[in-house]
Amino acid sequence: MVTINDIAKLAGVAKSTVSRYLNGGSVSRKTKETLDRIIAETDYVPNTFAQSLKIKKSNLVGTIIPRLNSYATNEILGSVDRALKEKNYQLLITNTDQDVDREVENLYALSRQKVAGIILLATVVTKAHREAISKIGIPVILLGQRSDATYAIVHDELDAGYHIGKHAVELGHKEVLYVGVTETDEAVGRLRKKGVLDGLSLSDDVHVEEVVVDFNYDKAFQFLKDYLKGSKATYIICATDNIAIAAYKASVSLGKSVPEDVSVSGFGGYSITDLISPSITTVKYAYKEMGKIAVENLLRIIEGEEIPRRITLGCEFLPKESTIARK
Known part of the structure; x- marks a missing residue:
């Protein structure tokens, strides 16, 4: 195993210089370049825990x-x-x-x-x-x-939900299914849903169904492929992109076309929403x-x-x- 002493000898510098370099201290540009190269060549891995104990400050x-x-x-x-x-x-x-x-x-x-x-x-x-x-x-x-x-x-969960709810209203949908998660999750389960409902409230004649599913894609899909058989929703708003993909697949498995028969959207901005055809409307988070x-x-x-x-x-x-x- 390569030690800090070995690194110091190979670089031709003092052990304290190597230690200072490893802890983010100031060393000359030339010394830094030399140590960068030697550490890369030797695959040296600092003992992080030992370093933390020595300087009495955990990193x-x-x-x-x-x-x-x-x-x-x-x-x-x-x-x-x-x-x-x-x-x-x-x-x-x-x-x-x-x-x-x-x-x-x-x-x-x-x-x-x-x-x-x-x-x-x-x-x-x-x-x-x-x-x-x-x-x-x-x-x-x-x-x-x-x-x-x-x-x-x-x-900003309220704003994110509002965007989607408003979008559904602007597209003229009257029958909306909101597929959410348990409200014990304040951010996704409560605030995100409140934002959606606030957006949908821009219209007086929107009827909203609400169901709760698991975050897990497979569990959401298994539930929705049965539930959607009796749903009249023309727009399915899902609490996450994973759930939206499950709703998309469940709809297609029932012979429905997305978006001609039913629109689907999610939350998250996952990259996979662009890989699915048609790509899924979503809200991108930072x-x-x-x-x-x-x-x-x-x-x-x-x-x-x-x-x-x-x-x-x-x-x-x-x-x-x-x-x-x-x-």
Whole structure:
């Protein structure tokens, strides 16, 4: 195994110079280029935990995610990882499979690993979450959900929902099916739906059916392929793009044409919505921006700076081929 002493000898510099370089300190441009090359050639991997103990400051940041098979989560994680790497921090990832108890357990587990801070993509924020955040004494930033317990970065769910509801009204649809998720999820289950209903309320003669499904594509599809047999909806508004794809497939399996027989839209702005034909109308969320801002603000908190308790990110309405005017 290559050590820091080996790197110092190969570069012809002192061990302290290599240590300063690894911790983001100031070294000459020539020395930096030399060390960049040698570390690349030797595949040297710094002992991050040992470094943290030595300087009494952890450069580990924990991230708690709800599930692995999520476009939004992957977009955020990629952005978080890049931003942390630029600041010489290392990312630790824990997955909860949407288990609320595991979210709380992971808050405590990451604190025991002496992380400098935690980025939490929470499904809900319970009393147990608030107690854990208070007890661990480590900076925590929530992404996607809001709480008075700590800092949060959220999407403008009301505005996003309003765009879609208004779109359905402007296209002349009278029978609308809203396929949502449980309201225990405040952001997606409650606020996003409220925005949709606010948009639909622009017309007095729109009839809205509401059903609740799972975030999981397969479960949503299995439910909808049966439910849609008796639905009169000409527009299906889905709480996420994954659910929208499930509604699209279920409609087609029943012999319906999208968008001629039924319009379909979702939320998220997933890249796969452009790969499906017809492409799916959606609202694009700033996932990459969210990850970048989360890192910037978390590091500012760690350094003792003041930051806003809540930041709300805008969204972009993307009308595509899956929705048309009702004749």
